[in-house]
Amino acid sequence: MAYRLKEYSYNDKLTKDQNLLLDKLYKLRMSGMAEELENQLLNPNTGLESFETRFSDIVNFEWSQRENKKFNRLLKQATLKYPSADLDQSLYEPERQLNTRVIELLADCNWIDEPNNLLMTGGAGAGKTYLACALCITALHQMRTVKYIRANYLLQEAEHARLESAYYEYSNKMAAYDLLVIDDFGLMDLDMSKCRDLFEIIESRDCRKSTVIISQIPVANWYMLFGENTYADACLSRMTSKAYRLDFPGRDRRVNNSN
Template sequence: MAPDALIDLCRTLRISGVASCFEELPLTQETEEIRSFLLHALKTEIELRAGRRRLKSVRTAGFPTLKRFDDLDATLLPDDGRRYLPILSSLSFLEEHRNILMIGNSGTGKTHLAIATGICACEQDFRVLFKSTAGLVHEMIEAKQERRLTGLQRMLKRVDLLILDEMGYVTFDPQGAELLFQMLASRHEASSTIVTSNLMFSDWIKVFHDPILTAALLDRITHRALVMNMNGTSFRQR
């Protein structure tokens, strides 16, 4: 067994003192057995740490409930829901920094798909944050009033996948609309955002009121985005 493998694992676990011991250990049959055991132990520790890290990522992402792809009856989804399911579950859009826009009436699986995608991303070590759109806008307004907006904006920009749920359920005042625009503009082509909404794009002006800002926001958020038509029969009516 190459001693470098053990040393690399020690450095991954940040136990450099142990790594230095391996560098001094002679290569004999007896020490080879010790190395084999330690290699297994260190790999197990790395896997356990990774599992704990992913569980923490899911807990801190802010999902209102835990819904996975396995919990979903795909046959009940609208056509686009079924068509784009492989893209969502593979997370290929994240590597390409593309947005996902799920547009349709209530109860057709938009939030379930968004949460399931987010959990899948957490389990692949992506940084994920789930927010209701209205809740995030309120949080940004409050942060601005308390002079901590810059820190919040910096954190939002670093998130690999931001999920904004229920865009359009609440209208925004000019300050809230501007803050949301600035945040989404800062993420443009640098990371991915999933937006769920019950409003067609032509109706978003009812949320933002300003036609120029609405047009600019749509221009950025739809650029290279995957737009899913999620209109269909509500699950709750089946």
Template sequence: MFTSIEYDKFRALRVTHVATRLEELIQDEGNDTLTPEQLFLTAVDDALESRRINKVDKLIRQAAFPIPGATVAEVDYRDGRGITPVRMRRYAAHDWRSDPTNLLIISPIGGGKTYLACALAIGACQSEHSVLYYRMDDLARRLVIARGNGIAHQKLLNDLSNIDLLIIDDFLTVGIDSDAASDLFAILANREHRLPTMIASQTGPAHWVAELPDRVAADSIVNRLANNARVINFGQIDMRRHRNGICQGE
């Protein structure tokens, strides 16, 4: 089979995975009827799929989801939640780059907004979109820390402005200061019409305006998020209480 010298050549060409898979296929007696061309093309397809899986896994890790195993298949679609499996599967497979429409998930406490946001965004990762997840309080804190270093601050703003899909969870559950609001405005202004933002919140746009320190900036921020956005409005079902009730019943 292939020698170490030959593998050095494959590494130079960056096709080591193809060579390794081809060697495995050749050694498998079940493939004796396949032509060399069929074996080679199968090895290429398998190597490409392996590379895609590794890329998706990396995207999911880099996104820093609080629920990295969330899937739309496991979402509770009971009546009263305002969502359907067909609609959520469509959102999970959405091409966020070609259609940068924002998505707002409005849910009461315990309504499952974080799980759904993670499930949809993991679907985005599986379509090879880059994603970043932040809770609003954590994002504001990171911006404050970065502000002490001009280069680090600008890098963070650039990263948040250019990620394919930005998720901000618990949006304006508590107010933010004027510096954080200024940074948020800059991020959303840079993303507008280019890249989508997913917001998960217990409240809606009217409340967000009241929580921001400057009315003019507040209107600009909320308009950029809410104008023409898709909206998922959960009902009043408390999924945490429902899950706790099931556990107690068991």
């Protein structure tokens, strides 16, 4: 995507040389530095600060602006179901029966570097997807690439890519994300073709990238989803052999919240 050059508007409260300097910063694509420098030039108390402090503020403002832009770009790419999810205090509610120690460790995102998978299971409405999105946002703040997708839609996309002779490109794209979240695993039909597509996507990430699998079905029963035992063994081995697990034994929170 082409970089859109931000226009600089002449400020008649500044000198000609100061305006020229700001204009150059904009043309160098350092709009954050230009904005902070302009604020300093217009602030009568700026001279009270040392040059090092002022320059540090200018650089930090530019850095922060670029990090925010990158985060927002990654967040949009992630297509999270809950883009505002966070690890709030509701995790510690006794009735949810969550292993909060494990969640706190997962929030460090070291498991993504290992890389290990994460299997999240529990009943509908227990908060699995919300927590997964919160962990994704933590990873995004570390400038990792993330993708959230429902299992059925993932397989539909893979099938469409095959029909368009673009499966190789699609598979490479799904393999490249630092963290791939597959939601509603089990709520999809798995014929032979889809078993093959699922296997190839899981295989492309095995021991290279981390994958989160979210399901209402206990892990022990996942093999029943496959109509072909060979693919069942191959997929499940890759998904579960290096995987942390997080169970959600609590009740449906959507029902509770509607009362």
